Amino acid sequence: MRLAFILSEIGSGLRRNLSMLVSVILVTFVSLTFVGAAGLLQMQISQMKGFWYDKVQVAIFLCVDSSASPSCAAGPVTDQQRQNIRDLLASPSVDPYIAGEPIHESQQEALGHFKDQFANSPIVDSVTAGQLPESFRVNLENPEKYEVINEIFSSVPGVDVVIDQRELLEQVFSVMNVASLVAIGIAVVMIVCAVLLIATTIRLSAFSRRRETGIMRLVGASKTVIQLPFVLEGVIAAVIGAVLASGTLWAVSHFFIGEWLATEYPNTAFISSTQAVLLAPGLVLLGVVLAGVSSLLTLRRYLKV
Incomplete structure (x- = not known):
């Protein structure tokens, strides 16, 4: 009731x-x-x-003619500098932080990736391979250890800048x-x-x-x-x-x-x-x-x- x-x-x-x-x-x-x-x-x-976060890479961009960093004062990266960077990536002080093999991207490959990403942009045909830097792309065992890689490579001759893709994310x-x-x-x-x-x-x-x-x-x-x-x-x-x-x-x-x-x-x-x-x-x-x-x-x- x-x-x-x-x-x-x-x-x-x-x-x-x-x-x-x-x-x-x-x-x-x-x-x-x-x-x-x-x-x-x-x-x-x-x-x-x-x-x-487990997939982002650290990009080590090498010097080109337009680079303004102190480590690029001598001009574009040389063959000897490029080889020194390869050796440093494989050294005992760096290798424990890196997962897998570093990937080298040439200027021509960088141009191909640029054209794929900006296919609909009016500037795509005005960019040449010489304007884009070559780079080494590395995956880290622990993405939080980016600063270690940055400190090691940022002042190496032939390296323009080290960029953590997590910053973009x-x-x-x-x-x-x-x-x-x-x-x-x-x-x-x-x-x-x-x-x-x-x-x-x-x-x-x-x-x-x-x-x-x-x-x-x-x-x-x-x-x-x-x-x-x-x-x-x-x-x-x-x-x-x-x-x-x-x-x-x-x-x-x-x-x-x-x-x-x-x-x-x-x-x-x-x-x-x-x-x-x-x-x-x-x-x-x-x-x-x-x-x-x-x-x-x-x-x-x-x-x-």
Whole structure:
């Protein structure tokens, strides 16, 4: 009997405040979507770091005519300097840090790679092999030991510059982290809006049913029985918004990331739709907590029992 009464009160409240209910659902949906998007970005960053950090190389670029570093003061790299660099790479002081054999890329090979990467650029036909440096590409046993390689080779005659490809990845990850922070900032603003809207909805619902609650007090209804329908109204709206947010994130990860981005960039590690599903329980729980806390605080002020 008590359960039937609570359910009837919930249904009555939802019908009376249908427009406000829809508003709560939409605001909760938008706010939790941004929360989930921030979570997806962090998962993608972790995925890419784990995938790429073991594959990035250190590039040791050799001197050309246009090189300005002190080690290139004598001009382009000579055959003797090139051989000295090969010997140093194979030396006992360097070899433990290197995984596999160093790869030598000539200027002609560098030009071929440049044309492949910038095939649609108008400058591709104006670049010659002589303008591009030859290099040695090495994989590290421990990518964190880049500074050791840099210190050893940066001042060697014939070496122009030593570049860790992780630096380029860090720039990409920095942009993604900024995007994640922006998503979190927007989510916080939207969550505040959702909390205020839930509180307003509960307040209006309590005001419109003040006669019923007064009668319930007189007949000795408990505090829980009186307040529970109001709390559940907010929780139901928040749960619907959380489910919609979870569905949206799954659709984005499945169709946009899984079926389009993964096809366009097959050599990049992207998160799967399964990982997006893992966020759903957290989003629903967050929605329930926000709705429950805001409802209870509002009822304590506007519904004295």
